[in-house]
Amino acid sequence: HHAKRREKSICPYTQTMRHALHRRQRMTERLNAAISGHQLALYFQPQVDLASGRLTGAEALCRWYDAEWGWVSPGEFIPLAEERGLIRALGDWVLEESARQLLAWREKPEGGLPGRLSINISAQQFADPELTRHIAQLTAGVSPSAIALELTESDFMRDPDQAVEITHTMRQAGYALSIDDFGTGYSSLSYLRRFAADALKIDISFVREMLENKNDRAIVQTIIAMAKALEMKTVAEGVETRDQANLLAEMGCNEAQGYWFGRPLPADEFAAQWLTT
Numbered sequence: 182h183h184a185k186r187r188e189k190s191i192c193p194y195t196q197t198m199r200h201a202l203h204r205r206q207r208m209t210e211r212l213n214a215a216i217s218g219h220q221l222a223l224y225f226q227p228q229v230d231l232a233s234g235r236l237t238g239a240e241a242l243c244r245w246y247d248a249e250w251g252w253v254s255p256g257e258f259i260p261l262a263e264e265r266g267l268i269r270a271l272g273d274w275v276l277e278e279s280a281r282q283l284l285a286w287r288e289k290p291e292g293g294l295p296g297r298l299s300i301n302i303s304a305q306q307f308a309d310p311e312l313t314r315h316i317a318q319l320t321a322g323v324s325p326s327a328i329a330l331e332l333t334e335s336d337f338m339r340d341p342d343q344a345v346e347i348t349h350t351m352r353q354a355g356y357a358l359s360i361d362d363f364g365t366g367y368s369s370l371s372y373l374r375r376f377a378a379d380a381l382k383i384d385i386s387f388v389r390e391m392l393e394n395k396n397d398r399a400i401v402q403t404i405i406a407m408a409k410a411l412e413m414k415t416v417a418e419g420v421e422t423r424d425q426a427n428l429l430a431e432m433g434c435n436e437a438q439g440y441w442f443g444r445p446l447p448a449d450e451f452a453a454q455w456l457t458t
């Protein structure tokens with residue numbers, strides 16, 4: 182009886198854990214329903230050339246609005262989808278919707294998206310040896326030259342030899358390839374050269390304090406120099422201020438993405454703001 186009381190006294194902790202598990206389980210079910218019911222949305226964030234300020238493309242970012250929870254962050258539902266085996270279905274939808282949107286924009290009098298649409302690909306999609314063909318099927322009607330695929334640095338390093346092979350297949354097919362969240366994934370320099378990526382996306386964590394923190398600034402400068410030497414372009418993530426944008430331009434960073442230039446927007450708002458002549 183005493184033991185039972187003790188158990189009860191640690192209950193708040195167990196209850197929190199049980200609650201978290203329950204939420205994840207329910208979230209898995211609702212996410213599954215949202216994917217098959219096409220209730221996800223794609224938002225688009227502008228990418229700009231730092232020297233000219235011109236639009237060079239956009240990144241497609243997945244959004245999920247749940248009736249009960251409201252907006253659920255991709256930082257929560259993407260890892261969940263990966264863990265619960267839903268990421269392929271989600272990724273397929275993202276590819277199809279991206280293609281649909283690119284074609285729809287092309288119909289407008291203002292013309293289509295300049296440059297490329299960047300699409301995030303998760304590790305499990307990347308593990309599919311047929312990925313390149315699969316992407317081509319899901320984006321039929323859109324030229325590979327209108328698409329850039331983003332893979333995080335850590336995903337590349339899971340199976341670097343396979344990554345080298347797939348990246349070459351992708352490049353041969355005409356897709357551009359960006360290494361996302363660069364600087365956080367411990368890639369070896371010898372592999373970096375062999376990945377044949379077109380761009381390194383400098384992780385937001387280095388950009389955030391680059392004005393105040395000279396170590397972060399040094400890392401950004403080093404990434405830019407290294408990318409140049411390897412003939413890749415650099416895209417800075419999470420640029421929120423004019424000063425960051427100016428410094429990055431001075432440092433020779435090619436492109437940027439961030440709230441300073443524009444937030445991710447639903448397709449129609451993105452088009453109204455960015456695809457006008």
Ligand code: C2E
Nearest residue numbers: 242243255256259275301302303419420421438439440445
């Ligand atoms: P990511 O690919 O590195 O995307 C950039 C993230 O930075 C996005 O977060 C974007 O909204 C956010 N961001 C952009 N500018 C700024 C800024 O100035 N300040 C700050 N603080 N943040 C900024 P989001 O949309 O929450 O997505 C988070 C991550 O979820 C993405 O990181 C990506 O890894 C993943 N993700 C999103 N959509 C998809 C998708 O369709 N498929 C896959 N596999 N992953 C996705």
Ligand code: MG
Nearest residue numbers: 240301331361
């Ligand atoms: Mg990305």
Ligand code: MG
Nearest residue numbers: 361362382418
């Ligand atoms: Mg990123």
Ligand code: MG
Nearest residue numbers: 361362385418
């Ligand atoms: Mg990120």
